[in-house]
Amino acid sequence: MRxxxxxxxxxxxxxGDLGTRKSERLxxxxxxxxxxxxxxxxxxxxxxxxxxxxxxxxxxxxxEPGPTVAIPPFHACGTGRVFAIEHGRFLLxxxxxxxxxxxxxxxxxVLRSGNVPLHRGPRSTIRSAELVRSPVASPIARIAAQxxxxxxxxxxSRGSVVRPRLSRRLPGSPPAAVRRAEDTKRPPTxxxxxxxxxxxxxxxxxDS
Amino acid sequence: xxxGACTMIHGGVMAQDLDLPSGRGPGSRSGEGxxxxxxxxxxxxxxxxxxxxxxxxxxxxxxxxxxxxxxxEDAAQEVFLRLYRYRRRLDPQRALLPWLYRLTVNVSxxxxxxxxxxxxxxxxxxxxxxxxxxxxxxxxxxxxLTLTAALQRLNPDERAAVVLRDLxxxxxxxxxxxxxxxxxxxxxxxxxxxLKMKDSITGLGEVAP
Ligand SMILES: [Zn+2]
Numbered sequence: 001m002r003x004x005x006x007x008x009x010x011x012x013x014x015x016g017d018l019g020t021r022k023s024e025r026l027x028x029x030x031x032x033x034x035x036x037x038x039x040x041x042x043x044x045x046x047x048x049x050x051x052x053x054x055x056x057x058x059x060x061x062x063x064e065p066g067p068t069v070a071i072p073p074f075h076a077c078g079t080g081r082v083f084a085i086e087h088g089r090f091l092l093x094x095x096x097x098x099x100x101x102x103x104x105x106x107x108x109x110v111l112r113s114g115n116v117p118l119h120r121g122p123r124s125t126i127r128s129a130e131l132v133r134s135p136v137a138s139p140i141a142r143i144a145a146q147x148x149x150x151x152x153x154x155x156x157s158r159g160s161v162v163r164p165r166l167s168r169r170l171p172g173s174p175p176a177a178v179r180r181a182e183d184t185k186r187p188p189t190x191x192x193x194x195x196x197x198x199x200x201x202x203x204x205x206x207d208s
Numbered sequence: 209x210x211x212g213a214c215t216m217i218h219g220g221v222m223a224q225d226l227d228l229p230s231g232r233g234p235g236s237r238s239g240e241g242x243x244x245x246x247x248x249x250x251x252x253x254x255x256x257x258x259x260x261x262x263x264x265x266x267x268x269x270x271x272x273x274x275x276x277x278x279x280x281e282d283a284a285q286e287v288f289l290r291l292y293r294y295r296r297r298l299d300p301q302r303a304l305l306p307w308l309y310r311l312t313v314n315v316s317x318x319x320x321x322x323x324x325x326x327x328x329x330x331x332x333x334x335x336x337x338x339x340x341x342x343x344x345x346x347x348x349x350x351x352x353l354t355l356t357a358a359l360q361r362l363n364p365d366e367r368a369a370v371v372l373r374d375l376x377x378x379x380x381x382x383x384x385x386x387x388x389x390x391x392x393x394x395x396x397x398x399x400x401x402x403l404k405m406k407d408s409i410t411g412l413g414e415v416a417p
Contacts, residue, residue: 007403008399008403011398011399011400011402011403011406012395012398012399012402014402015373015374015398015402017373017380017395017398039406042406042410043402043403043406045406045409045410046358046402046405046406046408046409046410047374047402047405049354049358049409050355050358050374050375050405050409051374051375052351053350053351053352053354053355053358054351054355054375056347056348056350056351057348057351057352057355058268059348060344060345060348060351060352061264061267061268061271062264063344
């Protein structure tokens, strides 16, 4: 039992890994135990063989070409792989970012143009279109003649026909008297489009 | 073992220089600190220098861990790939080589585990050295076979300890720090490994005196 412990100590002692006090105790034991002395001798021999073979292998390894040639993957494809990974990730991130931006921009324009059908009803097909010369006093014609007013009113009250307050002079627009005179001179063209749906009538007002 | 371990791995500092015998701080030894800084900065020349400087030792350790020239090349490649990948996490105050040693041992251990389904003896060295023509002389062939036979009996932990301590000549403290273990653990691994190798080498001697 005791020799098993001294064997383990001998395995450390052989390379100087055993503490001073334990080394002294082992040395004392070795003087009277042939078995442990033989173990230490065998350990010394095996360690020497190990180191000598390693030295020969090391010399053999040194005869191999230098690392740049000996490890071609580092330079031929090793580093290439590294860069492929780095650049691949970058490319992927860039593509993902570009895709997200494109989708956002497309959504923005589509929603702004109002082309997204929120609910699909039965479609109306155009049956006929007739050209109407609008009378001067027509509120539609007067609204159409002033794009600023149309924009303001249509944004505030969409869907219902509202007569704009024309008496109020808008910045940049001519006075009411002048405006009326212009209206008389050049009446806008109105095209009335009828569809097969009796509820849908399209009026196209073209300001001449 | 990969990313998380790397920050931890690089925390080990060798008590003595693993690279050149110089008494200065571990980071500044033989320009290792500046090399680490240059690696961190992504300098491609620094990467090449690290490969040139450390690859022979990494390959030597990997060959002794795996016993196959081809596998050692793969392991070394993986180690340097990780060096490149984790270059921004390197600590200039810490020595680079112990960290590379631990990476090599970890990579080798993973490769040995992968051999499990294919080979009867999971962590055994394949001993294909002579077959694939790695050795150049008959003496080298013989030496490689003897070394492989001796290391064959050890488990990866014992093998790493023996290779770093007995074959590469680092102190027990350095090995413990490189492998992230206590010195006592390394000592008991060394003890078991040396006794096992004594038996295998004595056995070889009996067959071919
Ligand atoms: Zn005894």
